[in-house]
Amino acid sequence: MNLSSNGVPIPFTPELFGPLRGSADLLGTRDAGALRERLHADGYLYLPGLLDRAEVLRLRGRYFSLFPPGLLAPGSPPEDGVFSGRVPEGVPEYGVVGHPAYAFVRSEPFAQFVANPVLSELAGQLLDAKAEMLPRRILRHFHRGTRRASRAHVDLDYMDEGSPRVVTFWIPVGDCPPPTGALVYLEGSHRLPSAEYAPLRDITDRPGDRRQICHDLELTARTLGRRWLYADFAAGDVMVHLPRIIHASLDTTTDTMRLSVDTRFVRSDDSPDPRWLRPWSADDGA
Ligand SMILES: O=C(O)CCC(=O)C(=O)O
Structure with a gap:
């Protein structure tokens, strides 16, 4: 596998990568204590098949149907989300007013999808x-050719004006193996004091933003002596993670486009970060 993140290659070796531990078996036990224990031990829960695959693929199809002709490979159905190699002219910048992602996160089908009581x-x-x-x-949508992905970061650095008792749900909306741009988690990094990774923040392709940790995933893994944990995500899988675990995403290099939703929950009696109380747009600065 040839992998990179933000254009920086990372060799797919056992020294740098390891598998995520699946926790779907714990769901069957209905033992909330065991789920919490696993979440805090690993920093994440990898839950293959938590959602209905067909429902997830329906959402994928609805989103890609919103684009003008030309985005999808000729003759391919929107549910497959196969990139033609070009973004049609006239589509605004990603996720701002006028872009399909902006309207989609404000739409009824999206609201219904995330309101799933599961x-x-x-x-x-x-x-x-x-x-x-x-x-x-x-909503995050990446296609090949952009060399853009999420840099290594912890969620807490983006939501430090509210309660730190947050759980993030990352939902691939379509199959998402590593070359399609999967999320990867730095093993056991939720236990690291932030001072330990602070020096990495100086090595960045975005000097103006101190929130992210680093865009170079190999350097991050070697400096902190930890592997990136990965999975071949499929539509229906869900990842849950703690706000202190370091995670990042890989570049999308397949024809299949990467689509995902990430959403966060807090205790209803806690005060959340006010920047997270409005619907997302890519230029909201939060
Ligand atoms: O999907 C991505 O690339 C990043 C998602 C993320 O950082 C998160 O869900 O916390």
Whole structure:
């Protein structure tokens, strides 16, 4: 596998990569304590098949149907989300007013998808309280050729004006193996004091933004002596993670486009970061 993130290659070796541990078996036990224990031990829960695959693929199809002709490979159905190699003229910058992602996160089908009680009930078990989903829910769409991905970061650096008791749900909307731009997690990094990775923030392709940790995933893994954990995500899988775990995404290099939703829950009696109380747009600065 040839992998990179933000255009920087990272060799797919056992020294740098390892598999995510699946936790779907714990769901069957209905043991909330065991789920919480696993979440805090690993920093994440990898839950293959938590959602209905057909429903997830329907959402994928609805989103790609919003584009003018030309984005999708000729003759391919929107559900497949196969890139033609060009973005049609006239599509505004990603995720701002006028771009399909902007309208989509404000649409009824999207609202219904994220309102699935399977998600809120699990969040409630993990937070050990009634859980509330924050209104800023992000749709991420990447296609090959951009060399753009999410840099290594922890969620808390983006939501440090509210309660740190947050759980993030990352939902691939379509199959998403590593070369399609999967999320990867730095093993055990939720236990690292932030001072330990602070020096990495100086090595960045975005000097004006101190929130991200680093765009170079090999350097991050070697400096912190940890592997990136990965999976061949499929439509229907869900990842849950803690706000202190370091994670990043890989570049999309396949014809299949990467689409995902990330959404966060807090305890309903906690005060969330006010920047997360409005619907997402790519230029909201949060
Ligand atoms: O999907 C991505 O590339 C990043 C998502 C993320 O950072 C998150 O869900 O916290």
